[in-house]
Amino acid sequence: MISRRSFCKKSLLIAGGLAIPLSCLELFDPKRLLAEKDEKGARWVFLVDTRKCVGCGFCVKGCKVENEVPYDANVTRTWVERYVVTKDGKTHIDSPKGARDGFPNKGIDIGHGKLEEIKDEDIEKAFFVPKLCNQCDNPPCVQVCPVGATYQTADGVVLVDRKWCIGCGYCIMGCPYGVRFFHPVFHVAEKCNFCYHRITKGMQTACVDSCAFGARRVGNLRDPEDPVTKVIMTERVNVLKEEYGTKPQVFYLGLSKEVK
Amino acid sequence: MKSHVWRPLVVVLAVIALVLVAREVLVPADFGIGARGYMYGWHRAGNEQQWKDVKVKYKTAAFCKDCHPDKYDEMKESPHRNINCENCHGPALNHPDDPKSLTIDRSRELCARCHTRLPYPNSGRGVMKGIDPKTHNVGLDCVTCHWPHDPRKEGHKR
Numbered sequence A: 001m002i003s004r005r006s007f008c009k010k011s012l013l014i015a016g017g018l019a020i021p022l023s024c025l026e027l028f029d030p031k032r033l034l035a036e037k038d039e040k041g042a043r044w045v046f047l048v049d050t051r052k053c054v055g056c057g058f059c060v061k062g063c064k065v066e067n068e069v070p071y072d073a074n075v076t077r078t079w080v081e082r083y084v085v086t087k088d089g090k091t092h093i094d095s096p097k098g099a100r101d102g103f104p105n106k107g108i109d110i111g112h113g114k115l116e117e118i119k120d121e122d123i124e125k126a127f128f129v130p131k132l133c134n135q136c137d138n139p140p141c142v143q144v145c146p147v148g149a150t151y152q153t154a155d156g157v158v159l160v161d162r163k164w165c166i167g168c169g170y171c172i173m174g175c176p177y178g179v180r181f182f183h184p185v186f187h188v189a190e191k192c193n194f195c196y197h198r199i200t201k202g203m204q205t206a207c208v209d210s211c212a213f214g215a216r217r218v219g220n221l222r223d224p225e226d227p228v229t230k231v232i233m234t235e236r237v238n239v240l241k242e243e244y245g246t247k248p249q250v251f252y253l254g255l256s257k258e259v260k
Numbered sequence B: 001m002k003s004h005v006w007r008p009l010v011v012v013l014a015v016i017a018l019v020l021v022a023r024e025v026l027v028p029a030d031f032g033i034g035a036r037g038y039m040y041g042w043h044r045a046g047n048e049q050q051w052k053d054v055k056v057k058y059k060t061a062a063f064c065k066d067c068h069p070d071k072y073d074e075m076k077e078s079p080h081r082n083i084n085c086e087n088c089h090g091p092a093l094n095h096p097d098d099p100k101s102l103t104i105d106r107s108r109e110l111c112a113r114c115h116t117r118l119p120y121p122n123s124g125r126g127v128m129k130g131i132d133p134k135t136h137n138v139g140l141d142c143v144t145c146h147w148p149h150d151p152r153k154e155g156h157k158r
């Protein structure tokens, strides 16, 4: 006769013994890894021409509406910075509300509703720099995500799984470009995803379509005939914070040394 | 099975089994290693499709062209030719099925985004036609005098 105690022990052992190999195989299945690899697709990249941007902010407005980022909350997936370098060597930077309403003011926004007036004759140079997620090739935000909610697709775009994100905020801390924030409605990490629903349908991103000045362009780096790829390959483009090793894939034309 | 060595081992195995069984139940079938390997691709594969399925709101001027060719052609001849209709008319969304979904912005502030003069010598903004909104016909909408589809023409009559 088998005792109740030993029956319980043995069945637990067997159940455990069965569960271990089943689930362990699931974790590291090299066939599955290979099957999901797609080398032929696109590698989406972005090209920003800072010389063309006039700071109208239509891109920020378009992005907010297209991607349902609450319009009045002070968060945006993409934003535009203004740099005014004065003759005394100082750099004045602002981006009121991410430039959602553009820059309809000469004064530099220094917070608390105050504007710093700069005399026209003191200006050495001034320009606008649009910023967005760099869809890094080595995205630290993905590395630090403990649950696999932030991940990178085969075509290079870093996406956030809203169902899977636990809101721990590691990715917000991990991104050296400060492009991430908490979505005020969904309460999960939010970021630019190159309008994944548009580019995968053959459209341009909402910010590219909104820009009347051609300051923003999206392209496919794996297509040598792509006009954006040609510019990146043949002209003097720059990226932000190259020293971090994140391999950013948003390329800038006409970047100035004041921009970090 | 009576030995004091076996007893804790059974407990450990039971805990492992419990965790793995729970994992089997809780983790969706499509959760796995994506194209970019374990470090970058670890995710729920179905989420890629969910992002692709997000509804497109801005449909571009090419979409407006079919029903409003006159407006489209007028725009294309004007200095405003590179501006998409939806920058001022709002995203097309369900238009034309639901005409009310268009949110036309005729405000002064909209024009001021580009036409507030900023004295930036080496930026495109510096060479744009600009005004000082503090002194230029304060209180009036720009479209009163300037026709937005072609700013060289006269605007709406009051």
Ligand code: SF4
Residues within 6 Å of the ligand: A132, A133, A134, A135, A136, A139, A140, A141, A142, A158, A174, A175, A176, A177, A178, A179, A180, A191, A246
């Ligand atoms: S820019 Fe930041 S959020 Fe975007 S991929 Fe790189 S690390 Fe991640």
Ligand code: SF4
Residues within 6 Å of the ligand: A052, A053, A054, A055, A056, A057, A058, A059, A060, A080, A128, A130, A210, A211, A212, A213, A214, A215, A216
């Ligand atoms: S829409 Fe174009 S020109 Fe206007 S702020 Fe954005 S990038 Fe610059």
